[in-house]
Amino acid sequence: MPNARITVPDRVPRGLPFEVRIQIRHPMETGYRTDDMGKSIPRNVIRAFTCRYNGDPVFVAKLSSGIAANPYLRFFVLARASGELTFEWIDDAGTRESERVAVNVG
Amino acid sequence: MRSSRRRLLQGASALIAITCLPARAAEGSLPAIPELAAFLAGRMPRRERVRMELPRIADNGLSVPMRLAVSGPFAPGPFVRKLALFAEINPVPDMAVFEFPQPLERIEIETRVRLAGTQQIVAVAEMTDGTLFVTAMEVIVTLGGCMDGT
Numbered sequence: 001m002p003n004a005r006i007t008v009p010d011r012v013p014r015g016l017p018f019e020v021r022i023q024i025r026h027p028m029e030t031g032y033r034t035d036d037m038g039k040s041i042p043r044n045v046i047r048a049f050t051c052r053y054n055g056d057p058v059f060v061a062k063l064s065s066g067i068a069a070n071p072y073l074r075f076f077v078l079a080r081a082s083g084e085l086t087f088e089w090i091d092d093a094g095t096r097e098s099e100r101v102a103v104n105v106g
Numbered sequence: 107m108r109s110s111r112r113r114l115l116q117g118a119s120a121l122i123a124i125t126c127l128p129a130r131a132a133e134g135s136l137p138a139i140p141e142l143a144a145f146l147a148g149r150m151p152r153r154e155r156v157r158m159e160l161p162r163i164a165d166n167g168l169s170v171p172m173r174l175a176v177s178g179p180f181a182p183g184p185f186v187r188k189l190a191l192f193a194e195i196n197p198v199p200d201m202a203v204f205e206f207p208q209p210l211e212r213i214e215i216e217t218r219v220r221l222a223g224t225q226q227i228v229a230v231a232e233m234t235d236g237t238l239f240v241t242a243m244e245v246i247v248t249l250g251g252c253m254d255g256t
Contacts, residue, residue: 074214
């Protein structure tokens with residue numbers, strides 16, 4: 001099962017910003033909680049999130065425990081040419097994940 | 107039955123009106139957040155162009171929907187380079203920074219934040235020429251976002 005759900009419009013007009021929505025499956029563990037045995041659960045949040053459009057970064061987010069679990073982001077990207085958006089994120093545990101979606105400009 | 111329900115609703119809306127007042131009164135100055143001061147580095151932000159939408163009252167601080175926008179038009183420049191978000195009493199006050207590496211006319215972000223309790227939230231936009239715009243608002247949090255049942 002993919003770890004993120006991404007929504008972009010099927011077709012976007014050239015030269016206009018289009019909406020990108022992404023929700024990532026991640027606990028965004030704050031580091032302030034304890035487990036059933038009273039042991040503290042180590043912090044594990046997504047630190048860095050990057051969205052690239054045909055290789056060029058177009059949106060970068062630096063996140064913290066202040067972002068809710070299963071982080072949701074909605075932002076805009078300028079439609080330039082058909083191609084692909086790639087999303088990459090890394091958490092405190094060092095897990096790096098990525099997803100990609102096609103963009104049809106026309 | 108019906109009239110008592112109406113009275114209850116009237117009372118509730120009056121309460122909401124009262125709780126909205128401190129937010130407006132606080133609009134003059136920004137809350138003292140060291141991380142915010144470090145970001146501003148002595149620069150004076152202007153209170154315009156940044157819009158923040160948050161519920162006035164959040165029942166649960168674990169997930170509070172938020173919308174941020176910077177009103178354009180920006181072309182031919184300067185554009186928005188960064189949008190930084192600060193929380194007054196969260197254990198990590200610098201909640202998030204959103205960066206726009208390329209010129210973009212539509213700066214609008216939606217996300218969900220965790221809030222440790224009733225506090226002011228500040229959003230600062232930094233333009234490509236270094237100009238700063240800011241907005242702040244208070245959110246009343248009934249149940250903080252750092253505790254769970256355990």
